[in-house]
Amino acid sequence: xxxxxxxLSKAREIxxxxxxxxxELKAAGKKIxxxxxxxxxxxxxxxLDLVPYQTCADIKEPVxxxxxxxxxxxxxxxxxxxxxxxxxKNDFLDGMITIHSCDPQEKTARVWxxxxxxxxxxxxxxxxxxxxxxxxxxxxxxxxFRKTLETFTGKKSSTDKLEAAIKSHNQQRALVRELYELxxxxxxxxxGTEIVQVVKALTSLPVVEGNDLLTEVISEVKNRTAGPExxxxxxxxxxxxxxxTDIMQVFETKANVVMNESCGGIRAYRAGVKxxxxxxxxxxxxxxxxxxxxxxxxxxxxxxxxxxxxxxxQSRFGYLKGxxxxxxxxxxxxxxxxxxxxxxxxxxxxxxxxxxxGVPSTYIEYDYTTGALAPLRTRVEAFVETISQ
Amino acid sequence: MYFAGVxxxxxxxxxxxxxxxxxxxxxxxxxxxxxxxQLANQVMQQxxxxxxxxxxxxxxxxxxxxxxxxxPFADRQITELSCHARGVSILFPNxxxxxxxxxxxxxxxxIDNGRLVNFVMNDKCAAGTGRFLEVTAAALDIKLEDMGDxxxxxxxxxxxxxxxxxxxxxxxxxxxxxxxxxENIVAGLHDAxxxxxAALARRLGIEPDLVLTGGVAKNTGMVKAMKESLGCxxxxxxxxxxxxxxxxxxxxxxxxxxxxxxxEALPTKSRRLEKATFFS
Numbered sequence: 001x002x003x004x005x006x007x008l009s010k011a012r013e014i015x016x017x018x019x020x021x022x023x024e025l026k027a028a029g030k031k032i033x034x035x036x037x038x039x040x041x042x043x044x045x046x047x048l049d050l051v052p053y054q055t056c057a058d059i060k061e062p063v064x065x066x067x068x069x070x071x072x073x074x075x076x077x078x079x080x081x082x083x084x085x086x087x088x089k090n091d092f093l094d095g096m097i098t099i100h101s102c103d104p105q106e107k108t109a110r111v112w113x114x115x116x117x118x119x120x121x122x123x124x125x126x127x128x129x130x131x132x133x134x135x136x137x138x139x140x141x142x143x144x145f146r147k148t149l150e151t152f153t154g155k156k157s158s159t160d161k162l163e164a165a166i167k168s169h170n171q172q173r174a175l176v177r178e179l180y181e182l183x184x185x186x187x188x189x190x191x192g193t194e195i196v197q198v199v200k201a202l203t204s205l206p207v208v209e210g211n212d213l214l215t216e217v218i219s220e221v222k223n224r225t226a227g228p229e230x231x232x233x234x235x236x237x238x239x240x241x242x243x244x245t246d247i248m249q250v251f252e253t254k255a256n257v258v259m260n261e262s263c264g265g266i267r268a269y270r271a272g273v274k275x276x277x278x279x280x281x282x283x284x285x286x287x288x289x290x291x292x293x294x295x296x297x298x299x300x301x302x303x304x305x306x307x308x309x310x311x312x313x314q315s316r317f318g319y320l321k322g323x324x325x326x327x328x329x330x331x332x333x334x335x336x337x338x339x340x341x342x343x344x345x346x347x348x349x350x351x352x353x354x355x356x357x358g359v360p361s362t363y364i365e366y367d368y369t370t371g372a373l374a375p376l377r378t379r380v381e382a383f384v385e386t387i388s389q
Numbered sequence: 390m391y392f393a394g395v396x397x398x399x400x401x402x403x404x405x406x407x408x409x410x411x412x413x414x415x416x417x418x419x420x421x422x423x424x425x426x427q428l429a430n431q432v433m434q435q436x437x438x439x440x441x442x443x444x445x446x447x448x449x450x451x452x453x454x455x456x457x458x459x460x461p462f463a464d465r466q467i468t469e470l471s472c473h474a475r476g477v478s479i480l481f482p483n484x485x486x487x488x489x490x491x492x493x494x495x496x497x498x499x500i501d502n503g504r505l506v507n508f509v510m511n512d513k514c515a516a517g518t519g520r521f522l523e524v525t526a527a528a529l530d531i532k533l534e535d536m537g538d539x540x541x542x543x544x545x546x547x548x549x550x551x552x553x554x555x556x557x558x559x560x561x562x563x564x565x566x567x568x569x570x571x572e573n574i575v576a577g578l579h580d581a582x583x584x585x586x587a588a589l590a591r592r593l594g595i596e597p598d599l600v601l602t603g604g605v606a607k608n609t610g611m612v613k614a615m616k617e618s619l620g621c622x623x624x625x626x627x628x629x630x631x632x633x634x635x636x637x638x639x640x641x642x643x644x645x646x647x648x649x650x651x652x653e654a655l656p657t658k659s660r661r662l663e664k665a666t667f668f669s
Contacts, residue, residue, distance in 0.1 A: 365512065374455060375494070379510060382470035386505050 007220035008194055011213060014201035015245070021205055022053045023092050030206075031094040031153070034118070036081055036108075038268040039101040039126055039291060041283045044146060046165035046207050048153045054203035055090055057081040059244050059368055069111045075104035075339050076368035077241060082108055085116055095120025095152065097145075102295040102342050120152045129297045130289055139284040146280070162279035168207045169273065175214035176202075176269035182221050183258040184327055187230035190221045192237075192257030193248045194228075196264055200243050231256045232388035234328055236320070238262065238350070239335035240294070240343050246370065250377045251333070254384045258327045261320070262335075267291060270319070292319060294342040313353040316346075324359055331387040332361035333380065337368055360387045392645065393436070393447050394637025395429055395463060396472065397421060397456025400492030400519070401604065402429065403634035404436040406447070407642055411479075415439035416631055421456065429460045430662040444660045449645035451637040455493070461664075464657045467640055469633045470498055471505045476636030477600045478503035480626050485596040488615070488623075489632070490586060490605035492519045497590040509593045515554040517585040519605045525578050528558045529571060536575055540610030543576030552585050576610065583614035590619065597621060602629040 005013055014021060022032045033045050034055045042052045057080035066083035084090065096118050098109035109123045124141050127134035146157050179198065182189040198217050202210040221227070233255040242248065243264025251257050261267060271290040276282040288296070299305060300315035314321075323329065332354050336343055347363050354361040362383045366372040391414070396403040402421045406414045417436040429452070437444060444462070452463035453472040460466075469489075477487045478500055487498045495517045499507040511517040515524070526533045547569065551557045557578070564574050582605075599621060605611050606629035616623055626632060648655040 362507075375510070378455070378468050378470070382468040382505065382508055385468060385471045386507065389504055 007213075007216040008198070011194070011198040011201045011217060014204060014213075015197040018056070018200065018204040019053075019089065019092065021209070022051060025051050025206070026092050026094075032092055033095040033097060033120065034085075034090055034093045035097045035099075036078070037099055037101045037105055038263050039099050039287055039293070040097050040124065041142060041145075041287055042207070043162060043165040043169050043273065043279075043283060044142070044149060044157065046168060047157050047161040048149055048155050050095075050149070050153065051206050052203075053090075053093065055081055055085060055093075055096070056200075056203070056243065057368065058084055059246060059370055061087075062369075069115055070108065073339060074107075075102075075337070077337055077340075078104040078108050080368060082111060082115075085112070090116075093118045095122070097122050097124065099124040100126045101293065120148075122148045127288065128295070131302070135284055135288055138288050139280055142280045142284055159279055162283075163275065165207070166273045166275065166279060166282065168211065172202065172207055172211050172214065173269040173272050175211060175218065176266065178218055179214060179221075180259065180266055182218070183256075186234065186256075186328070187228050188234075188256050188258050189224075189227045190217075191228040191252060192260055192265075193245050193252055195260065196243055196245050196248050199264055199269075228252075228256060233331045233384045234258045235384075236261060236323060236327070236329045236332045237265070237335055238320075238332060240337055240340050242335060246373065247376075250373055251380055253377070254381050255331070259323055259329065261292075261323070263293075267293065294346045309352075310356065313349055313356065317350055317353045320353070321357060324357060329359060331383065332359055333383065334361060334363035336363060336365040338365055390645075391440075391442060391447050392638050392641040393433070393450045394472065394634040394639070394641060395433060395450065395452045395454075395457075395460050396469065396631075396634035396637055397429055397452065397454040397459065398469070398491055398633070399455050399494075401630060402432045402454075402456070403631050404432050405631055405634040405638045406436050406440050406442065407638045409642070411639070411642065413635070414442070416628070416634065418630055428664060429456070430462065430664055433462070434662055444662050447660070449641040449655065449657065451641040451644070453633055453637040462658055462660060462662060464655070465641070465644065467637060470496055470508050470510075472633045472636035472640060473602060474498045474500045474505035474636065475503060475639050476632035476634070477602060477626070479635065479639055480632065481598055481600050481624050483598040484600050484624075486590065486593070486599045487632075488586060488590055488599070488601050489603040490517075490519055490582075490601070490611075491603045492523075494518055495586050495589060495603075497586075497593045499593055499596070507593060509589055511586075511589060516552045517582065517589065519603070521554045521557065521582050522578065522605065522608070522611075524554050524558055525561055528561050529565070529574065531571070531575075534608075536579075537608035537610035537612075539572050540576040540579045541613065542572040544570070545573055546580070547573045547577030549574075549577045549581040552581060557581065576614075579608075579610045579614040580618070583611065583618040586615065587618035595619060595621070599623045601625050602632045604630055 032051045036055050045052045057077045063083045065086035066079045100106040235255045235257045236259040239262040241263040273286040274282040298316045300312040305312050364379045366376045390409040392407045394405045402419050404417045415436045419432050450463045451465050452460035453469045457466040473489050477484050489496050495511040497509050551560050601623045606625045
């Protein structure tokens, strides 16, 4: 990237060439650790001066190599992500952390280990419920994770270092929330597409550099005169991951996407890690309880979905109510990537919840290929037409 | 004052020209093909010639269909879902549900007061679309347009278990080699397609009046199979391919007259009939 670029243009450059900065850092002696999912506690890497790098899929890349290792009818994002790795796109990595966030993540954990040759590997077994016992178990998992990291780096992961890392990452979360404050106005001051570039850039930068970038972007956006145009709808996109500008453009041709509730948007940044005597306690609590991915089983009262459906919906999706009100959202698109079972199973209840809030919603399924974008565009535009007549 | 709707579907391109009163002056259908998607200008030219009009006479043009972005002279793009809903409602004012089965997709639309309120579409693959009949007709070596009448001669029900277009083709070959009668197989294929589309419509909720459009609605066997699958009466327009283009022309007229009534200037595109180029 050119040294002169700042703020949004810098974010775009990093978005378009996400491995450039990690490669530079590697050349300067840093160790780069890959992770495929936002459930990996990045604070634990930052505390040991390791640079986290999210290995991601590229919709423009036809999957060829991953077919050696994975079936066709399988999460296209994981297939694509692994395909990129097998083609050597992540060959600068010093390690890889996999996690049982969803089944495709767990099933590919072994594949990553068998087919790639990074010096460090670790698998975190993440529980699927938010019961107190699950939290205890997860804490134990993070303790094991700490030990393998210490062995790999030969350094001690002290409480002080962890707390400092938590502080920096919490600052990043606060800055992303501040960025999303800028989409509350009409028209929004920043487009959903620009935010995708910024958030994606964060996943390939050390946390401090990411925070500097966010500060620059926020100041630039607040002071610029030419922002996004006002479109005929203000959308919330709910999805597993939406981190690609080509896909986001499909929505933003006819609408303003003011909230992206996915792993390419606000999901990993919506709350902050609490400071606890043992930092791993706060981390376990945050990653298990605060990240609202469909992979986690939540119920208002355990074993009692039928007892009070409205209360159950509220406990599972209640956080979306505030978002819809504060961002004056007039349409929701539940964007489902084909074969993503955890998100597919949420849709009927989530649709009921949006109905109870009186906000129009639709769900659209697509497979993760550029060929799927034309049919996706028709569905998105037709939905926008129904809510903006 | 004249208005045009241009519907560039995956298989057919349709143009409808209307006058201010909403009378249809001309309509043209032609195959879309790989080249035609760039040649919407030629189909438009034919429609203008038929109506003895010049392109400059057209006050407002709406393009729709998969190729709607490839119409450089169109003033506005509206999806085929909104256009079909509008077009169907002009022909059948009491429509609450419309099903359109085209060459590459099937759509079910819920309509209130002539406007689209909700919809579902088939997934990306060809199951549940006109292509299903096209491909299986080829496997049976009969003409697509003869499929419907052939199915009406069936003497027994045959279950085609596979809804995938490619596998259904294999199943058809297996049925032929077993000595099954052609008309029974063809009827089975119609039932399979109808049940697939009916399931899609039920996801949306079916309310009368129900209208069937799209190229597949020209197939009498399919209309019968759809009635059986849905368990209710359905209406079919005289020209079931044209509802999208008709709706586009109606929406062009409404957009234009509304802007005039409100004294707003409506931006329009250059009226030169030219070929669409990529990156334009």
